[in-house]
Amino acid sequence: MALPPLLPGEEEIGARIARLRVNMADANVDALILTSRQNFEYYSGFRTLFWASDNRPLLAIARRDRAEVAIIINSSEERNAQARPNCHVQPVFYHGYTEVAVSAAGEFLNDLPTVDYGLDMFGRGSIALFDHLRGASRTFRLSDQADLIWQQRLVKVSTNWPSKRQACRIATESFFAGLAHLRLGMNKYEFGQLLKQRMIALGADSVDSLPVRFDPPGKSYAQPKHDVAFARGNFI
DSSP, X not given: OOOOOOOOOHHHHHHHHHHHHHHHHHTTOSEEEEOSHHHHXXXXXXXXXXXXXXXXXXXXXXXXXXXXXXXXXXXXXXXXXXXXXXXXXXXXXXXXXXXXXXXXXXXXXXXXXXXXXXXXXXXXXXXXXXXXXXXXXXXXXXXXXXXXXXXXXXXXXXXXHHHHHHHHHHHHHHHHHHHTTOOTTOBHHHHHHHHHHHHHHTTOSOOOOOOOOOOOTTSOTTSOOOSOBOOTTOOO
């Protein structure tokens, strides 16, 4: 039987945040913005399937002058946040996409005297690169050119279609084959792992996130699978 991961409780999250604030005080850091999934989840305990969406960023902000960590999340996550409230975590919802999320983070930090960054832990040097290109000795103008790339990526060429068909075939065959092994009492995590194994066996390179739901209508779709068991009357 596949056991779901053990998630930290409120007390553990509170202890992590308290330790972080002590370290921030020692380093004379007023605020810390967490952008990587690992650090976001470690200090907030908040889980969601929307990490797959690049245009709805999730940010966590720790401030030395506040006891709780703020999580900047899309308004579509409201049900998810309500399902697992945490007294040490303050949800800040934004209505829109990346630009609005960045503005919401800025508003949350507005009353700080200055903002700077240290080591860029996103792992791609993005902040350091921007700072370097905007240096005083250069005249570069930086702009967002996602639309330029999307003009090309939006149009699917003939070489894309075989891989798309293959992905759809793997997903469909795995799901319907997996239904034969679904039983009352099986939890979401176990069924999700079963489907992942089938997809890999059929040729999938990877299965990063697989939403599995056993709930009555009205629940939050973004909540990750956990130990809720399949029961009569549930949809799949």
